[in-house]
Amino acid sequence: DDVIYTVGRVPNxxxxxxxxxxxxxxxxxEKVDDHTIRFRTRQADxxxxxxxxxxxxxxxxxxxxxTTDDFNAxxxxxGTGPYRFVEFVPGSRIVMQRxxxxxxxxxxxxxxxxxxxxxxxxxxSALLAGDVDVIENVPPTDVARVxxxxxxxxxSTLSARVIYxxxxxxxxxxxFIRDTNGNPLPRNPLRDLRVRQALSIGLNRRAMVDVVxxxxxxxxxxxLAPTFFGTSRNLPVxxxxxxxxxxxxxxxxxxxxxRMTMHGPIGRYTNDTKIIEAAAQMYTRIxxxxxxxxxxxxxxxxxxxxxxxxxxxxxxxxxxWGSGTGEASESIRGLVGTFNRxxxxxxxxxxxYSNPAVDRPLQEAFRTVDDxxxxxxxxxSMEAAVNDLGVIPIHYPLNTWGARRGLRLEARSDEYTLARxxxxxxS
Numbered sequence: 001d002d003v004i005y006t007v008g009r010v011p012n013x014x015x016x017x018x019x020x021x022x023x024x025x026x027x028x029x030e031k032v033d034d035h036t037i038r039f040r041t042r043q044a045d046x047x048x049x050x051x052x053x054x055x056x057x058x059x060x061x062x063x064x065x066x067t068t069d070d071f072n073a074x075x076x077x078x079g080t081g082p083y084r085f086v087e088f089v090p091g092s093r094i095v096m097q098r099x100x101x102x103x104x105x106x107x108x109x110x111x112x113x114x115x116x117x118x119x120x121x122x123x124x125s126a127l128l129a130g131d132v133d134v135i136e137n138v139p140p141t142d143v144a145r146v147x148x149x150x151x152x153x154x155x156s157t158l159s160a161r162v163i164y165x166x167x168x169x170x171x172x173x174x175x176f177i178r179d180t181n182g183n184p185l186p187r188n189p190l191r192d193l194r195v196r197q198a199l200s201i202g203l204n205r206r207a208m209v210d211v212v213x214x215x216x217x218x219x220x221x222x223x224l225a226p227t228f229f230g231t232s233r234n235l236p237v238x239x240x241x242x243x244x245x246x247x248x249x250x251x252x253x254x255x256x257x258x259r260m261t262m263h264g265p266i267g268r269y270t271n272d273t274k275i276i277e278a279a280a281q282m283y284t285r286i287x288x289x290x291x292x293x294x295x296x297x298x299x300x301x302x303x304x305x306x307x308x309x310x311x312x313x314x315x316x317x318x319x320x321w322g323s324g325t326g327e328a329s330e331s332i333r334g335l336v337g338t339f340n341r342x343x344x345x346x347x348x349x350x351x352x353y354s355n356p357a358v359d360r361p362l363q364e365a366f367r368t369v370d371d372x373x374x375x376x377x378x379x380x381s382m383e384a385a386v387n388d389l390g391v392i393p394i395h396y397p398l399n400t401w402g403a404r405r406g407l408r409l410e411a412r413s414d415e416y417t418l419a420r421x422x423x424x425x426x427s
Contacts, residue, residue, distance in 0.1 A: 002078065003037055004029045005060035011344070022333055022344025023051035043367040046374065050325045082107045082420055091116055096419065112419040118267060127152065127402050134407065136417045137270060138400040140214035146402045155409035156400040160228065161322035162220050162331070163269055165262075165279075165392040166304075167196065168315045170352030176261040176315035180289065189258060190315065190351075196389035198248040202286040203279060204240040209395050212274050216400065220393035222386050223321070223331040230328030230365075230378030235386050245286040257287030263304070264318035265297040270397055276318045279394075304350050312350040321348060322415060328378040332362050336390035351391070357384040 007029050011021040027048060028040045039048060059078050062070065070076040077085040082104060083096035094114045098107050115132065117123040120139040126132045127146070138146055138154065147154045167190040168174040174188040189195045205219035218225065221237040249257060260283070264276040273294050280290035295303070307313035323330045338354040339346035345359075346352075358381050365377035386393070401409050403422065410421040 001060045002057050004031060006057045019344060019347045020055050022347055023055050025343045044369050046369045054324045108424055109419060134403040134422055136401050138402045140216035143216055143400055151405050153403050153405055155411035156398050157411035157413055158225055159397045159399045160326055160413040161320050162223050162396055163320045163394045166317050166319055166351045168351055174315040178259045180256050192252045194248040194252040198245040198286060200238050200389055200392045201241045202245040202283055204282055205237055205394060208278055212271055212278050216398045217395040220395050222382055222393060223335060224323055224328050225396045228327055230375050232379040232382045234383060242285050249287060259289040260316055261291050261293055262316050263314040264294050265300040266294045268297040269320045328382055329365060332381050336385040337362060353390040355388055
């Protein structure tokens with residue numbers, strides 16, 4: 001009953017900034033008995049178990065009126081996990097107590113407190129002072145310092161996230177791009193492939209990684225690092241080329257460039273403000289007068305997703321996307337699949353990019369059970385999206401945790417910090 005209720009609720013969460021609707025679309029649950037569900041699908045559906053595992057289950061007794069407050073107070077908590085909910089204080093902490101009835105065995109920690117220390121210096125200082133045992137998101141500026149101190153251990157792995165630029169590709173005239181005199185342009189430059197190519201090769205990704213990220217990332221050539229399933233081996237990192245970028249802008253009819261406001265969130269991604277500011281400086285070298293406006297993340301994502309009129313508001317934005325399923329279909333579906341509210345495809349497609357050459361192999365992959373063939377189809381879809389620059393990938397971050405000596409950490413590509421990912425080192 002809880003699963004059926006949850007699946008029915010997912011598409012109806014109002015103004016969700018990151019909807020899970022794509023995970024339940026076309027999948028109809030039927031109750032067989034109290035512990036058995038049959039899912040009926042329109043076609044073969046090899047990713048159903050993977051996608052359903054990404055949908056947190058809540059209790060049917062909550063009914064239609066469940067709110068954010070119900071989650072914050074723990075009234076919506078459900079599960080058979082290793083810990084029990086004790087307290088959540090928004091912006092401060094989550095407290096959990098060990099669940100001694102957990103089916104997977106007894107956890108080593110009787111009580112766990114997760115504190116929100118959003119400022120990088122505060123987080124590192126708390127670890128160095130012994131006020132906390134573990135921190136996530138060790139800032140790139142402090143990784144070497146923590147790693148070199150024998151009181152601490154560091155664990156790191158490549159993220160399933162990509163940091164990228166999304167571009168308005170659905171409006172004939174885009175609101176935050178003007179000519180060099182500040183006058184409105186008669187057409188949206190971002191709908192021209194040559195302009196998008198110029199913006200891509202106008203980015204020095206290696207310098208971005210080495211300088212801004214201090215080596216704690218890898219330059220990106222596609223929507224997910226090529227070590228993950230369904231990615232392509234035919235998409236190298238674009239080479240930085242100022243002369244060619246200027247030539248492409250001239251060919252597109254913008255020999256003197258244009259003015260562009262770039263928008264991004266504050267504090268959502270590691271060094272997000274530094275990244276967008278560095279990109280703006282790089283774009284001045286190819287003739288684009290770029291300015292930056294960063295916005296608190298709650299307001300940013302609301303405006304970037306639905307805006308005041310139900311459509312994305314901005315022209316050119318910095319965002320990040322993590323594949324919760326650990327393979328390419330979720331990234332392609334969410335970021336560059338043609339936007340469709342009913343199916344959930346394109347749920348995070350804030351540029352409303354649309355390309356049949358992306359959609360066709362993606363849809364075929366969704367119904368292809370054979371892993372090898374599905375991987376090939378996803379790579380084909382990825383290549384179509386990246387070669388057409390549906391988005392501009394920048395880099396893949398490294399996920400890095402620090403802990404006091406005596407603890408063993410599991411570094412996760414999905415960026416989750418879990419109590420069960422921390423274990424005492426056996427003496």
